[in-house]
Amino acid sequence: MKQHLILHVIAKIMIPFIMVFALYVQFHGDYGPGGGFQAGVIFGAGFILYGIVFGKEATMKIVPPPLVYTTAALGVLLYTGVGVAGMFLGGEFLNYSVLSADPVAGQHLGILLIEFGVGMTVASVMVILFLSFADYRQPDSQDTD
């Protein structure tokens, strides 16, 4: 898609809005529809749109695979970390009430953190899926079948 000027311009206009909308869905999920899962998918979709229009090499420069692998793992770690932190502070696993002096504020903080972890993992895995498919080379140039 190197020569599609209209696609390039439109994608460049769209992608910032997609990213900002994903952040809105992420952090407004407590008050409106949405949450980490949806926000992660939308955030990943921004990168995927970039990858479709500008090619996989340009995308891999922005999001190198090692970085995406790391953020995918970090999201799960953040989620479980919040759960373990609750245990250390005297509650059960994934009991957010003990994270703060006020139980309701603790719940709010815990939900914000784990939703962020969910968003990180989901966005990273979506980018991983797309990049793996786009970057796949046949094991051998000749047909094995």
Next chain:
Amino acid sequence: MNAIELVVNFTLLGFLLVTALHISQTNRLFRAVMLFGIYSLLTASLFVSLDAVDVAFTEAAVGTCIATILMLSALSLTGSRKEVRYRRKNAAFAVCVSIALGVALAIGIMDMPQFADPNAPANLHVAPYYLQDSYSEIGIPNVVTSVLASYRGYDTLGEVVVIFTAGIGVIALLTGRSSKPKD
């Protein structure tokens, strides 16, 4: 249910039926993938009309966007853009099975409680507790989020781990193949 809602529901369900019939009839995989995207978007619209906006959101983002892109990537990887031929040997038998299953499901639906019935078993178990007490316990207006992230936090952790595992699986299967494997 007012008249507008009825018209919207019937229009969406009609489109859904037309799309499904087209998918079952088409020979081209590319067309089938695009139609599946449309099918998913129509499902998302139906979820909106059922007031399940969070589910609709997920369906629109995952089913319409990501799933379509992944299917298209798979198509371009495998290069199967040509037509597929169905063997229609047992078409009559398949139609009979479909109709029998449809009738059985329609009979089963008659036993289900009315939509949004406050006395339905699903609405009497823990739902009233979540609706009444979640705001004072969690302090978040969106009950879906507080159930998902706090009351059922363990399930959501499992979901995230499943997604992470899927990512690892794709990495293991598709990347690092540039060196020639020995058969």
